[in-house]
Structures are given as structure tokens and as C-alpha cells.
Amino acid sequence: MTKLTGTCLCGDISFEADGEVPVMANCHCTACRHSTGSAYATLMFMKQDDVKVTGTPKTFQHSSDAGTTMTKHFCENCGTPMFTQNSAREGMLGLRAGIINEHEEFSPKVNVYTSSKMKATILEDGIPAFEKMPG
Ligand SMILES: [Zn+2]
Numbered sequence: 001m002t003k004l005t006g007t008c009l010c011g012d013i014s015f016e017a018d019g020e021v022p023v024m025a026n027c028h029c030t031a032c033r034h035s036t037g038s039a040y041a042t043l044m045f046m047k048q049d050d051v052k053v054t055g056t057p058k059t060f061q062h063s064s065d066a067g068t069t070m071t072k073h074f075c076e077n078c079g080t081p082m083f084t085q086n087s088a089r090e091g092m093l094g095l096r097a098g099i100i101n102e103h104e105e106f107s108p109k110v111n112v113y114t115s116s117k118m119k120a121t122i123l124e125d126g127i128p129a130f131e132k133m134p135g
Pocket residue numbers: 008009010011012013075076077078079080
């Protein structure tokens with residue numbers, strides 16, 4: 001069990017999570033780079049039921065390259081990207097690791113979409129990297 005807490009920059013939205021984190025990943029896809037404004041997204045996927053959100057994030061939906069519906073959750077007031085959902089992974093919520101107070105818990109196990117990573121991003125040796133999303 002991993003207990004995690006976090007807030008957006010202004011504090012309007014916060015969350016508490018308690019449960020397994022089966023997926024920890026860095027995603028270098030173009031949508032993650034644009035929606036986070038970062039070189040890549042840091043993601044901790046948990047069961048949505050294990051995450052209690054206080055406040056109401058604004059959402060934005062777009063299609064992934066696989067044709068699934070992606071939903072981004074962010075603070076309407078300060079713009080902090082907080083959560084992401086993929087219609088192909090029903091019931092799972094991706095937490096942006098950068099907003100988590102217990103950030104020492106984040107240890108990515110995989111890099112995905114390295115085909116669209118920024119040139120300047122150096123990948124850590126010793127964790128697998130995939131050009132796209134591994135099947
Ligand atoms: Zn905020």
C-alpha cells in the first residue's frame with residue numbers, strides 16, 4: 001500500500017490516495033508534452049476508487065493515436081495538470097507524479113513513446129524503453 005497526497009499550485013484541488021500503484025511510467029508522447037509543458041509526463045496509475053479528490057478539476061478530452069479517449073484533469077484556477085484517464089483503462093487514474101508530496105515514492109519502471117521524446121531528454125539506462133505504447 002502506498003499513501004500519497006498532493007495538491008495543485010493554488011491549493012484549490014487536492015487528493016489523497018491509498019492503494020497499489022501497478023504502473024509507474026514516463027511518457028514522452030506529444031500529447032503528454034503539450035498538456036504538461038514538460039519534456040515528458042511522470043505517471044503513477046492507480047485504481048480510481050483508491051483516489052479521493054477534493055475540489056473539481058476541469059477536464060479536456062482528446063483522442064490518442066490508438067483511437068481511445070483521453071481525459072486530462074487540471075486546475076481551472078492555476079492550470080496545474082493533475083490526472084489523466086484513458087478510455088482503454090477503465091477505472092484507472094494516472095496521477096502526475098510531480099504534484100505528489102511523497103515524490104520519493106515515484107520510481108519509473110518504463111519509458112513509453114520514446115519515438116516522440118525531445119532530443120535533449122536522456123533516458124535512464126536500466127529501465128525498458130518503448131517507441132510506442134507496449135501492447
Ligand atoms: Zn490550482
